[in-house]
Amino acid sequence: MSLTYQVGRKGKKHLIFEGYEYQNAVQKENKVYFRCVESRNSNKCQGKVHVQDRQVVFNNNFHNHTPNIARILAKRTMRILKAKRNKSLKLPLKLLQQLT
Numbered sequence: 001m002s003l004t005y006q007v008g009r010k011g012k013k014h015l016i017f018e019g020y021e022y023q024n025a026v027q028k029e030n031k032v033y034f035r036c037v038e039s040r041n042s043n044k045c046q047g048k049v050h051v052q053d054r055q056v057v058f059n060n061n062f063h064n065h066t067p068n069i070a071r072i073l074a075k076r077t078m079r080i081l082k083a084k085r086n087k088s089l090k091l092p093l094k095l096l097q098q099l100t
């Protein structure tokens with residue numbers, strides 16, 4: 001199964017997996033450690049995913065909230081619209097093609 005990524009706030013790469021959105025926390029060698037985006041707000045979610053060789057090799061699924069793919073897609077759409085509207089925001093063309 002291929003993994004889905006999207007550009008989060010500040011241009012960082014976010015992973016979308018099983019309806020949850022993760023942000024890139026740490027990369028060590030060829031392994032990337034993602035934390036749930038809800039881990040930084042008041043939710044303090046403990047959801048984590050580790051990705052190695054483009055595959056999820058660890059998924060603790062300790063989320064304290066429900067998955068919300070609709071919200072993720074809505075956020076994604078808003079970012080694309082903003083990027084199109086604001087020409088000074090220079091998203092690489094390749095990235096935009098992935099998102100649209």
Ligand SMILES: [Zn+2]
Pocket residue numbers: 020036037038039045046047062063064065
């Ligand atoms: Zn979570």
